[in-house]
Amino acid sequence: MNGTPSPPARPAPDLWEELVTAALLGTERRTPPVSAPGREAPVALLDAAAEATVRRRAGLRPASLPAARRPEPAPDDPRPALPAAAARRLATLLADRPGAGVGRRGTAPDLMELLPQWLATANAHGYAAPAHLLPALLDAARGRTDLRPAALRFAGTRGLWLARLNPDWRFALRATPGGGSALPDSGDAEGTGRLWQEGLFAERVALLSALRARDPRAARELLASTWATERAEDRLMFLDSLRTGLGPDDEPFLEQALGDRSRNVRATAAELLSALPGSALAARMAARAGSCVAVDHTFGTPTLVVEAPHECDAGMERDGVVAKAPAGRGERSWWLGQLVEAAPLGAWPARLGGRTPEQIVALPVADDWQGELHAAWCRAAVRQRDAAWARALLGSPSAPEAGGPGAVSLAERAKLLATLGAGDRAEWVAGFIAVHGLSEAFQLLGVCAVPWAPPLGRAVVDALNIARDAGSYPWSFSGVMGLAERCLDPAEAGRLDALLAVPDEPEDASPGAGGYWAEAFQRLVTTLRLRAAMTEELAARPPGEATPAPPCGSPPAQA
Known part of the structure; x- marks a missing residue:
């Protein structure tokens, strides 16, 4: 045969169909078309099917498509690499999937909820993302829009390079100017x-x-x-x-x-x-709003009286006043609210007898206009970022129903709090919780800087302890407990050790509530210690390498 190897024997065209038939009917009823002496029929059938499968796959012709152009290599990332322990921690955080622990969480931390803080800290240190974790990082950002800014910053140019190769990650290109192409330099x-x-x-x-x-x-x-x-x-x-x-x-x-x-x-x-405040429009709005509000001394005590606009003229419309009121809203009150909201708050003291914001807000308002007037001042304080007016409208946190006269809802209080400094916010919310508990504090806690200041953290823990002693189940406080896991200063973990034991339950307590509270506090302590470990891992540097400070002004992760 001149040494030329013979081609391998090809199975008959209908061999595969015969194998399938034998498998369906059973080898006792149908002998496999290929068998070997001394071997059991089922084993021979499986071996024959495996061999035929390989032949079928090897015999497929490749698609007649032009070869794709090889992509350019990924750009280098000049940022320092993650410390080894931090890289392992990131892999663990990314491996956690939402919904994986459906039902009771027990004492295990919610790792996905810690990922935003981990990313914020890693970005503050200026680390580069490990290349092998980029796919998992992009998958996590795809599923959670709140992660995207920090995740894409951490992924860097290599993450964008990878996103161009997978349609599932196109959000990264849309979220980045030019799909990752650099913007012109300042001098270009x-x-x-x-x-x-x-x-x-x-x-x-x-x-x-x-x-x-x-x-x-x-x-x-x-x-x-x-x-x-x-x-x-x-x-x-x-x-x-x-x-x-x-x-x-x-x-x-x-x-x-x-x-x-x-x-x-x-x-x-x-x-x-x-x-x-110094714009011509602000002056026009101040004049319009000022003509609608005045102090009347004929009531025995100084009282604000309101005369809302009777029409919305062309000048008002040009200055942004929407003429048509929403359904169920009176036109005059609608126009008044827009005028007061757009008027500079600094103009009111001179208009109302030189009074301070606190004194103005404390004045009674005639004819049921107080709600409309104060709500407009709330919106103005938020728009103009006026902390003095925000404090006046918030009032004392210990006041009945926990707000000043203008704070008509928790959402508005939260917006007013956001105009204050971090310390003032924490102090006000801590006072609110000390008097009113946690039942309405969730929105307010969400605007406080992370980690919570010590007085705020103590107020939250004390309120949780009071709720536990009341004997109810912790389910009503799960939102606050989740915030505490992410926002409480890890240094507070030691103060919680006394809350880990199952308490004695009063006679009117919900059955088993003490055990559930102990479990929730154990999870909180475990999470705080995990956060402390994460911070230490990200701060580590190879021996002999200086540890850089985080960029100036880098804010901590927010809840």
């Missing part, structure tokens, strides 16, 4: 102009936002150069970027935008101008 006027004229909408928004952050005047001039030719929906998005670095120099451009043909653009321009 030609590149900036070309991208602004020719770039995709997302690239132009990103360019304008980045330019606004470093040079507000240049960003405003760039926007003005094409303003007249932009689509209405694009003008609205571009105008929103002026919130960054908003200042008096923006007033002429915003005044011009008040005449825009789009109602939404006009409303946004008016909102931005009302945030500039």
Whole structure:
């Protein structure tokens, strides 16, 4: 045969069908088409099926498609690598999946809820993401939009490179200017102009936002150069970027935008101008609102009287007042609320007899206008970031129903608290909890800086302890307990050891409640100690390498 090997024997075309038939009928009723002496029929059938499967797969012709172009190598990431222990911890956090522990959690920490804080701390240290964990990191960010900013920052350019290869991760390209392409340098006027004229909408928004952050005047001039030719929906998005670095120099451009043909653009321009206390629009709104509110001394005690507008004229509409009231809302009260909200809060003391915000808020209001007036002042304090008015409207945390006269809802109180400094927020919420407990504190705790200040942390733990002693189940406090796991200072773990034992249950206690509380406190302590370990792991550095401080001003993770 001249040494030429013979090709392997090919099975008959119907061999596979015969194997399938023998398997379905059973080897006792149908002898396998291929058998070997001394072997049991079932074993021979399986061996024959395995061999036929390999042949069938090997015999497939490749698809007649052109070969794909090999992708460019991933760019280098110059950031320092994670410490080994921190990399192992990240793998553990990413392996945890939402819903994996359906039912009672027991004492095990919720690892996915710790991932945002881990990412924030890793980014503060400036670490690079391990390449082998990038797919799991992108999968986690795909499932949770709240993770995306920190996860994509941590993933860096390699994460974007990888996202281009998998359609499931396209969100990373949409969330990054130009899908990861770099924006022009600050001195590249030609590149900036070309991208602004020719770039995709997302690239132009990103360019304008980045330019606004470093040079507000240049960003405003760039926007003005094409303003007249932009689509209405694009003008609205571009105008929103002026919130960054908003200042008096923006007033002429915003005044011009008040005449825009789009109602939404006009409303946004008016909102931005009302945030500039010295703007002409703010002065016009102050005059209108001031003409509606006055102090009347004929009631025996000074009282605020309100005369709401009787019409919404063209000037009011041009300045952003929406004429048509929502269903169920009176027109006059609707117009009044908009005027007061847009008027600079600094104008009210002079208008109302030189009184301070606290004194103004304390004045009685005639004819049931108090709710409308104070609610508008609440919105104005939030819009103008006025801490003095926010404190006056919040009132004392120990007041009945836990709020000042303008704090008509927990949501509004939370917004007012957000205008205060971190220390003032923590102090007010701690006072609220000490008097009113935890039943309404969840929204308020959500605006407090992490980790919670010691007085706030102690107030939360004390309130949980009181709830435990009351003998009820801990289910009603699961939201607060979850916040405590993420936000309580890990240094507080030692104070909780006394709460780990199952307490003696009073006669009127819910059956088994003490055991559930002990379990919840054990989980809290375990989570706090895990957070402390995570922080230590991320702070570790190889021997001989200096430990850099986190970037100046890097905020801690928020709840």
